[in-house]
Amino acid sequence: MIFWDASALVPLLVTENESAYCINALDQDREVLIWSLTPVEIVSALSRRRREGVLHAEEYYKAKKRLQLLVDSAYQVTAVEKTKTRAIRLLEVHPLRAADACQLAAALVASQEDPKRLAMLCFDQRLQDAALREGFVVNP
Numbered sequence: 001m002i003f004w005d006a007s008a009l010v011p012l013l014v015t016e017n018e019s020a021y022c023i024n025a026l027d028q029d030r031e032v033l034i035w036s037l038t039p040v041e042i043v044s045a046l047s048r049r050r051r052e053g054v055l056h057a058e059e060y061y062k063a064k065k066r067l068q069l070l071v072d073s074a075y076q077v078t079a080v081e082k083t084k085t086r087a088i089r090l091l092e093v094h095p096l097r098a099a100d101a102c103q104l105a106a107a108l109v110a111s112q113e114d115p116k117r118l119a120m121l122c123f124d125q126r127l128q129d130a131a132l133r134e135g136f137v138v139n140p
Contacts, residue, residue: 001031001075002140003107005122006041006099009034009070013046013063014055018123025121025140032074033118035083035106039071041099077106094130104130111136 002025011019012026026032046063049055055063077083086105090096096104104120104127111118115135122128128138 001033001118002029003033003110003118003120003136004038004074005103005120005124005127006038006045007123007127008121009038009042009067010045011123012070013042013066014049014059021139022121032070033110034071034074034076035103036076036078036080037099037102039067041103042067077110079106079109082109090130090134094126094133096126096130100124100127100130103127104134107131107136108134 008018008022008025010016011022043064046055046060046067050057050060083102083105086108087098087101090101090104091098094101103122107118107120108115115131116137118136119140120131120136120138121140122131122138131138
């Protein structure tokens with residue numbers, strides 16, 4: 001099973017450089033594992049693209065529908081308190097943004113603190129670096 005960061009899910013919803021890689025990863029393993037607040041990050045990314053004129057309204061709404069289908073079929077890490085505690089520790093030892101710390105913390109919770117049990121898919125360099133230092137295989 002792969003833990004999918006928001007940066008890896010967006011390319012499944014809109015065309016990006018990483019889209020082919022992500023589609024292939026999804027074809028290889030249909031079990032998607034996400035942090036329960038990942039949809040908030042994704043809608044933020046889609047909305048930003050819409051405001052910048054990169055996504056037109058119709059593309060935006062199609063992407064949101066695809067997101068809902070994806071979320072409905074995904075496994076979700078919902079342990080907020082455990083994730084919060086781990087995210088705080090991660091912020092103290094890695095140069096992460098809060099949302100990225102929560103993503104990595106959720107992956108740690110899902111792996112039961114054993115990063116070798118899960119791979120992580122993400123395209124944010126700081127998050128990749130921190131995940132590797134925590135012991136995850138990144139972008140298998």
